[in-house]
Amino acid sequence: MPYVNIKVTQENGGLTKEQKSELIEGATKLLQDKLNKNPETTIVIVEEVDMDNWGIGAEQVSDRRKEGK
Amino acid sequence: MPYVNIKVTQENGGLTKEQKSELIEGATKLLQDKLNKNPETTIVIVEEVDMDNWGIGAEQVSDRRKEGK
Amino acid sequence: MPYVNIKVTQENGGLTKEQKSELIEGATKLLQDKLNKNPETTIVIVEEVDMDNWGIGAEQVSDRRKEGK
Amino acid sequence: MPYVNIKVTQENGGLTKEQKSELIEGATKLLQDKLNKNPETTIVIVEEVDMDNWGIGAEQVSDRRKEGK
Amino acid sequence: MPYVNIKVTQENGGLTKEQKSELIEGATKLLQDKLNKNPETTIVIVEEVDMDNWGIGAEQVSDRRKEGK
Amino acid sequence: MPYVNIKVTQENGGLTKEQKSELIEGATKLLQDKLNKNPETTIVIVEEVDMDNWGIGAEQVSDRRKEGK
Numbered sequence: 001m002p003y004v005n006i007k008v009t010q011e012n013g014g015l016t017k018e019q020k021s022e023l024i025e026g027a028t029k030l031l032q033d034k035l036n037k038n039p040e041t042t043i044v045i046v047e048e049v050d051m052d053n054w055g056i057g058a059e060q061v062s063d064r065r066k067e068g069k
Numbered sequence: 070m071p072y073v074n075i076k077v078t079q080e081n082g083g084l085t086k087e088q089k090s091e092l093i094e095g096a097t098k099l100l101q102d103k104l105n106k107n108p109e110t111t112i113v114i115v116e117e118v119d120m121d122n123w124g125i126g127a128e129q130v131s132d133r134r135k136e137g138k
Numbered sequence: 139m140p141y142v143n144i145k146v147t148q149e150n151g152g153l154t155k156e157q158k159s160e161l162i163e164g165a166t167k168l169l170q171d172k173l174n175k176n177p178e179t180t181i182v183i184v185e186e187v188d189m190d191n192w193g194i195g196a197e198q199v200s201d202r203r204k205e206g207k
Numbered sequence: 208m209p210y211v212n213i214k215v216t217q218e219n220g221g222l223t224k225e226q227k228s229e230l231i232e233g234a235t236k237l238l239q240d241k242l243n244k245n246p247e248t249t250i251v252i253v254e255e256v257d258m259d260n261w262g263i264g265a266e267q268v269s270d271r272r273k274e275g276k
Numbered sequence: 277m278p279y280v281n282i283k284v285t286q287e288n289g290g291l292t293k294e295q296k297s298e299l300i301e302g303a304t305k306l307l308q309d310k311l312n313k314n315p316e317t318t319i320v321i322v323e324e325v326d327m328d329n330w331g332i333g334a335e336q337v338s339d340r341r342k343e344g345k
Numbered sequence: 346m347p348y349v350n351i352k353v354t355q356e357n358g359g360l361t362k363e364q365k366s367e368l369i370e371g372a373t374k375l376l377q378d379k380l381n382k383n384p385e386t387t388i389v390i391v392e393e394v395d396m397d398n399w400g401i402g403a404e405q406v407s408d409r410r411k412e413g414k
Contacts, residue, residue, distance in 0.1 A: 093267060
């Protein structure tokens with residue numbers, strides 16, 4: 001019963017349903033393949049964070065994107 | 070000063086204010102009753118997660134609900 | 139399939155197995171009673187944090203305990 | 208590469224972009240000054256939580272604010 | 277700069293260094309392949325939780341394992 | 346009543362009590378100065394993570410340190 005939490009910045013309108021599904025499948029498969037964990041009790045939560053709310057290099061990602069970073 | 074974080078899927082329009090209040094009261098009371106923690110410094114945070122963003126069994130909960138799971 | 143994370147300071151040698159069990163049972167029952175969630179897919183994780191690592195009022199809990207707070 | 212997560216209640220329309228930037232800068236500087244951590248790989252995430260979803264003293268912050276707390 | 281947090285129960289003496297490395301590689305590759313994220317700023321944290329501290333079905337995993345679950 | 350969680354790798358024997366205190370004070374002061382938050386209900390939790398358990402660039406920090414990164 002692993003718990004996986006994936007946080008990414010919300011960019012270009014946010015992730016599509018399909019992209020979220022791929023992350024969920026991929027993370028579940030990773031734990032099944034490597035640690036033989038049961039997918040039926042593996043929880044994966046994908047969180048998208050506004051670029052104003054995510055900082056790296058002491059800058060908001062929203063500003064970094066404007067600078068082409 | 071316990072910290073309790075409760076994550077649930079956002080279903081049927083989401084939790085009502087009353088339901089959130091019941092979770093907050095219940096979790097605070099649990100820690101007071103079992104561990105004698107002071108309610109005044111017990112933080113409870115309820116997070117609702119979109120069903121597309123929550124996976125179990127390698128599937129998005131939104132899809133599982135369509136399949137009656 | 140709720141996810142509940144309970145963080146408390148590690149005090150007096152830490153929680154007993156029985157106390158952890160009571161928190162797990164209580165949190166699971168709370169979500170079953172209030173939101174009709176299935177206990178079989180409700181994850182509860184109890185985390186104990188060293189008192190040096192937990193701050194409130196800009197002080198480490200370890201110091202506050204020495205001051206009788 | 209520290210990871211800092213700051214959760215606050217969403218009040219008065221929520222934090223401005225400038226306030227979020229100040230929290231990101233301040234947290235990054237704190238880790239640089241105290242632990243000599245590299246800002247370029249220091250992640251800071253600011254999360255605002257609805258006052259109905261945040262409880263303290265077994266009450267929702269939304270209700271506490273109405274009572275002037 | 278995604279942030280991935282993987283929590284699993286600590287079983288059979290805990291994960292080997294190699295298993296942790298596989299989880300880190302796999303999670304980083306997943307985000308690179310699916311969302312074109314830069315591995316150099318992708319943080320993956322693996323947390324092992326004592327089986328007494330992890331509950332599912334209102335039971336501690338330590339007890340479930342004794343019951344062959 | 347902000348909640349601040351700081352995760353850093355455990356290096357060189359881990360943080361001293363004094364370093365943890367400085368992070369707690371600094372984070373609490375940051376929220377007081379910038380958002381006028383009450384220190385008495387500001388929780389700061391410092392978590393140290395084993396270098397084998399923290400990955401960046403698809404590598405464990407323990408290995409990166411051996412390579413002088």
